[in-house]
Amino acid sequence: MLRVIQAFGLTSNPRKELPPALDDVSFEARAGRVTVLLGAPGAGKTTALRLILELQQGRGVTYFRGRPLHRIAHPSREVGILLGDVPGHPARTVRGHLRMLCAAAGVPVRRADEVLEVVGLVSLRDERLGTLSRGMDRRLGLACALLADPHTLVLDDPADGLSERESRWLHGMLRAHAAQGGTVLSTTSDPKEAARIADRVVTLDEGRLVADQEATDFARTRLRPRIAVRSPHAARLAALLTKEARTAQRSVEVVQEDGNRLSVYGSTCADVGETAFRHGILVHQLADEVGDMGPGAGDELMEAQEDGRSASKAREAVAIGAPHTPEAEPASSPVPRQPMERSPRGTEPTPDETLAEPAASNADDTASGNPRTELIPAVAERRPDADEAPSSAADGAQPSTAGQAQPPSTAGQAQRPFPAGQAQPPSTADQSQPSSDQDPQPAADTATLADAPVDRPRRPVEAPTRAGHPSRKNAHHLTSPRTLRPLPALPPPISVRPAPSPLRPLRYELRRATGISTGFVTVVVVLLVSALTALLLARMGHTSQSRLLAAWPVELPLPPAALGAGLLGALAFGDEFRHPALAADRGTVPRRLGLLTAKLLVTAFTALMLAFLTVGCDAEVLYLVYGRELTQVPADWLRLSASWIALVIGCAWAGVLAAGVFRSTTAGLAAVVAVPVVGVPLVQKAVESASVRAAAGFSVRLREVFLLQWPFGGERYLAAAVRVIAQPVGWALALLLTALLCAYLLSTLRSRVR
CATH class of the missing domain: 3.40.50.300 (P-loop containing nucleotide triphosphate hydrolases)
Structure with a gap:
């Protein structure tokens, strides 16, 4: 499967x-x-x-x-x-x-x-x-x-x-x-x-x-059927049930829970009820239940079964004379006897002597046919490689004598005697190599500690100086030759990656924006407020035609249409972070360029429609109330129209980018309001006069540099666009959009690097 x-x-x-x-x-x-x-x-x-x-x-x-x-x-x-x-x-x-x-x-x-x-x-x-x-x-x-x-x-x-x-x-x-x-x-x-x-x-x-x-x-193993009993005489009933089960030689377990509750395993409601009836014990509850034995239930039984199978395999191996070498007992091969050295006191056995006697006894037990049950951890670690075991066994078959020649001792050969029952560091005779200043020895069953392979650095231990071996400066500490199995490699780290982008982002954004009534309500409110503001300005008088059609009083930082477009743009990302439908499992909507592009396109279209509807509704209301006088088209309508559209779309984009960077609708709307309140005063004095002079002959200078011939009316449109950008509001809005776009791109790249 x-x-x-x-x-x-x-x-x-x-x-x-x-x-x-x-x-x-x-x-x-x-x-x-x-x-x-x-x-x-x-x-x-x-x-x-x-x-x-x-x-x-x-x-x-x-x-x-x-x-x-x-x-x-x-x-x-x-x-x-x-x-x-x-x-x-x-x-x-x-x-x-x-x-x-x-x-x-x-x-x-x-x-x-x-x-x-x-x-x-x-x-x-x-x-x-x-x-x-x-x-x-x-x-x-x-x-x-x-x-x-x-x-x-x-x-x-x-x-x-x-x-x-x-x-x-x-x-x-x-x-x-x-x-x-x-x-x-x-x-x-x-x-x-x-x-x-x-x-x-x-x-x-x-x-x-x-x-x-x-x-x-x-x-x-985990769920066991039981009988739930509640009785004011729970202790007496438990004793009776246990006594009857013992007499009838039935496996019944009675557990007394808190209060007057009993849990009876291995019996039936009929048997428990009959016992209580015969002895006149009042029972308040008698029902079948399924009891939870806890997360560790069944582990002891499974371990016992595995141990029983291992023991039976061991007995079968010994009975047929086959060598039994389970994984838990890697010391089945005999251990070669090492030459013994006496300590200066003559009372402490050497590590070689400590290991030789158990090895000999194990070899005798194996030869006699008795199963060997004693484990020696030091010998188990002595043979880490499978291909070394045969050679070690062959060496151990020949008893070594005390008269064998040994290489001269060095500082790295100092050994510390170990007490009985403690693991002995293994000798690696088959891996030792003679040093350059010593003659090679033919004996293969003795080794120096300095030549022993070490898998990883160990903590140095002190070694006492023995008789006949002069101490040196480097003989105070030695590295244990104990060969350990390398630790398993750690699993690779898990990195949290952002959620994937929608496969059809533009279609997704259109359905998201039109799926709720927030956008439609915002547009209706903006149109109503703009119409009322235009009527109020017309009644007060002393208002230019362009501000009258845009319903933009001098006292307000932005017209209602620009604020509404900024709010719609802020909601485009604010609702995503508040209700993360795209990242239901992660809780955070990813910052993706495809999703940002779709939101910018949809909000730009919405802002463009809002700008046209605002001017049209204001003109209709002024015509109905005051006649044709206040609805005449200004002479420089092209520049004013471009400025108006750029302002509304720029506010919408500022709301989208700010909400995407700061993950909040409020932050997006605050960024829109900050354009005229904070940005315009900062750039007004530095940009206004120079930009006007530069924009005056920009189209002529551009034609002279690139040797271009503008089409009919091209200079007019280019000059209008330059004047729009050269305005203080245009400069502030352009700087804000550039900063927010860079911040959004940096956050996107940072998430990808992570």
Whole structure:
């Protein structure tokens, strides 16, 4: 069966002095099966899912059908995620939310209606998200996960807070997805629910993996049937049940819980009730239950079975005369006897003598046919390589004598005697090489400590000077020759990557902007305020024609249309961060250039329409109230129109960029207001006079430099554009847009570098 999810060494980053929430957890989930992560609250279930989905920093690696998640081109088409409530705008409809996500996932819009039928929300497709119950919201979340038709579903406690009916429906949906060949990975804290819905149960306890079982094995070892009894005479009834079970030689376990409650294992309600009736004991409750034995249930039984199988294999190997070398006893080969050296006192045995006697006794026991049960850790570490064992055994077959020649001792050869029962550093006779100032010795069963291979630096230990060996300056400390197995390599770190950009960003932004009534209400309010302001200015008089049509009093920093366009631009990114539908699992919408371009285009079109509608409505209202006198077109209408359109679109873009950089609608609107309040006074004196002089003959000088011949009216349009930019408001707005765009690009590049 295909292994769809393979997780290896999942480990979360510890916080301060606390242990990690998840420590070296590995498991797998197969296709066509429901795998459940079981554990109490705080056991690490959610952390495991977040590490699998690369939503949290840590260590480990997870493969989805052989590929890491960040290597999959379209993750939503491979993995459907449901980690909580749907983070949608409360005013958006169910169908509108799914249609918007269809554009983000790159699937046809009809897919929204299909998943609505699958999850049973067709009758609620026009309901607002803010009015849905928890059960309906969970159905919508499942519909969002199934929208791109993924192969794998990853859900974090999906039945939490649901009614029994909704839980059964949800479990049926997960089972149906698995029956079609999909993979389901879910979490729960209820062992009964895990046994009911899962094909395989992975149990976590305090961040560690304690069991990985099939559902049948889990139900047998973790869940045990029992009889729940409540009686005011619980102690007496427990004694009677135990006595009768002992007399009848039945395996009955009676556990007295808190108060007057008993849990009886291995019996029936009829037997317990009959015993209580015969002895006149009042019973308040007598019912069948399924008891939870805890996360470690069944471990002792499994270990005992494995130990029994290992012991039986050992006995069979000894009976047939085959050499038995299990992994736990690598000291089956005899150890060569080393030459003994006496200490100056003559009372302390040398390390060679300490190891030689147990080795000889083990060899005698093996030859006599008695099973050897004593383990020697020092000998076990002495033969780290398999190809050294035969040579060592051959050397050990020939007893060495005390009269063998030994190489002269050096400072690096000083040895410290070890007490009995302590691990002895191994000698590496077969790896030793004679030094340049000494004659090579033919004996192969003695070695110096200086020539012993060392895998990694060890802490130096003091070595006493023995008789006949002069001490040197470097003989006070030596490096232990104890060869240790190298530590396993740590799993690779997990990097949190931003959510992918919508596959169809322009279509997504159009559906997002038109899916709620906020934009339409804002436009209507702006038009009403502009019309009333224009009437008030016309009644007061002393207002230029251009400001009258734009409804821009001198006392206000910006006209209502510019403020409205800035608010719409700020909402374009502000709603994304407040209701992150694009990053429901991450909670933070990514800063992508494609998404920014789509938002700038949509807000520019909205601002352009708002600018035309404002001028048109103001002109109509002034014509109806005051006649044709106040609605005449100004002589320099081209320059004024360009300035007006540039102002409204610039304010809209400033709102978009500021909200995208600071992740707030308020920050976007504040940036728009800061243009005339802060920016204009700063650049007005420095730019105004010089810019006017420079703009006067700019088109003529440009034609002379590039030898261009402007088309009919080209100089006029270019001069109008230059005058628009040369205005203090234009300069301030251009500088603000440039700074915000650079900040947005820097934040995008920084997230990619991370």
